[in-house]
Amino acid sequence: MGVLVNGQWQDKWYDTQKSGGEFKREAAQLRNWVTADGSPGPSGDGGFAAESGRYHLYVSLACPWAHRTLIFRKLKGLESHIPVSVVSYLMLEDGWTFDKDTGSSGDALFDQSFLHQLYTRNKADYSGRVTVPVLWDTHSNRIVSNESAEIIRMFNSAFNELTGNERDFYPEALAGEIDDINAIVYDNINNGVYKAGFATSQEAYEAAYDNVFATLDALEDRLARQRYLVGKHLTEADWRLFTSLIRFDAVYHGHFKCNRQKLSEFPHLFEYVKELYQYPGISETVDFTHIKGHYYGSHRTINPTAVVPKGPDLDWLIPHQREGV
Numbered sequence: 352m353g354v355l356v357n358g359q360w361q362d363k364w365y366d367t368q369k370s371g372g373e374f375k376r377e378a379a380q381l382r383n384w385v386t387a388d389g390s391p392g393p394s395g396d397g398g399f400a401a402e403s404g405r406y407h408l409y410v411s412l413a414c415p416w417a418h419r420t421l422i423f424r425k426l427k428g429l430e431s432h433i434p435v436s437v438v439s440y441l442m443l444e445d446g447w448t449f450d451k452d453t454g455s456s457g458d459a460l461f462d463q464s465f466l467h468q469l470y471t472r473n474k475a476d477y478s479g480r481v482t483v484p485v486l487w488d489t490h491s492n493r494i495v496s497n498e499s500a501e502i503i504r505m506f507n508s509a510f511n512e513l514t515g516n517e518r519d520f521y522p523e524a525l526a527g528e529i530d531d532i533n534a535i536v537y538d539n540i541n542n543g544v545y546k547a548g549f550a551t552s553q554e555a556y557e558a559a560y561d562n563v564f565a566t567l568d569a570l571e572d573r574l575a576r577q578r579y580l581v582g583k584h585l586t587e588a589d590w591r592l593f594t595s596l597i598r599f600d601a602v603y604h605g606h607f608k609c610n611r612q613k614l615s616e617f618p619h620l621f622e623y624v625k626e627l628y629q630y631p632g633i634s635e636t637v638d639f640t641h642i643k644g645h646y647y648g649s650h651r652t653i654n655p656t657a658v659v660p661k662g663p664d665l666d667w668l669i670p671h672q673r674e675g676v
């Protein structure tokens with residue numbers, strides 16, 4: 352685990368000293384947008400038109416943020432248009448690597464050893480964290496974006512003409528409601544479990560734990576009354592919640608100490624996650640070897656032995672009970 356400082360790799364764990372033991376996630380820095388015609392998006396530069404084979408996606412199969420982009424690539428029929436390279440599940444002193452012995456596909460574009468080399472290829476004196484996912488443009492040899500929330504919006508609409516896939520997971524009429532629930536889920540679940548797991552003081556951990564479970568209780572209530580987070584329509588908000596919940600019992604419950612109860616002990620949430628897992632194509636994006644191998648193997652400050660637990664033994668393919676909700 353480390354960071355680039357003026358283009359130089361430095362091996363360092365997150366610094367929680369300056370914030371009383373609290374984990375604070377840094378904002379992603381590279382925020383350009385692919386659009387249908389190459390016009391600029393909401394931030395960054397223009398010039399990134401949707402074209403088949405032009406963009407390359409770098410992901411970790413362990414990472415919940417990168418997982419969102421793989422889900423949207425699948426849902427929107429982009430697999431033949433946007434190839435993928437998968438990093439190793441182990442993230443140690445060199446950060447994300449392309450070590451094939453630990454699950455990497457290798458770097459299909461440049462055959463590099465480390466993901467930080469992609470960041471310095473984009474900008475030689477880059478300073479900041481080296482995170483997945485990354486969307487790379489093979490024409491301009493630049494990173495388009497390293498922000499998953501924005502990459503999924505691009506995948507949702509920019510390539511529609513190319514694929515003919517018009518499915519819309521962020522319809523304009525629901526955008527406000529989706530944004531509202533995303534904000535709650537991001538702070539208290541997606542990032543909330545990390546705040547619990549990476550806290551280095553008792554107070555910071557307990558505050559994060561309380562938020563995680565207060566929010567899960569509220570979501571359990573909500574999903575008792577409606578099929579999806581914003582009602583009848585399956586939207587982006589559901590997929591953003593899914594990538595955290597599918598990891599909950601395998602890693603967040605034990606490794607991140609979110610152990611008031613398991614996800615599988617929330618009746619409505621568990622059925623909901625099963626439904627999403629059983630949605631066509633989605634199970635192929637879920638890899639528990641990478642998920643467990645990454646968290647338990649990479650976070651040596653939390654799990655110094657790197658021993659990976661065998662369980663849980665959950666069957667996500669048991670038919671879900673959400674039909675009538």
Ligand SMILES: N[C@@H](CCC(=O)N[C@@H](CS)C(=O)NCC(=O)O)C(=O)O
Nearest residue numbers: 379414416480482483484497498499
């Ligand atoms: N805001 C980013 C966050 C991505 C992120 O933090 N990814 C993690 C993996 S789960 C990572 O690459 N961490 C490496 C690091 O922080 O050094 C996004 O959603 O795309």
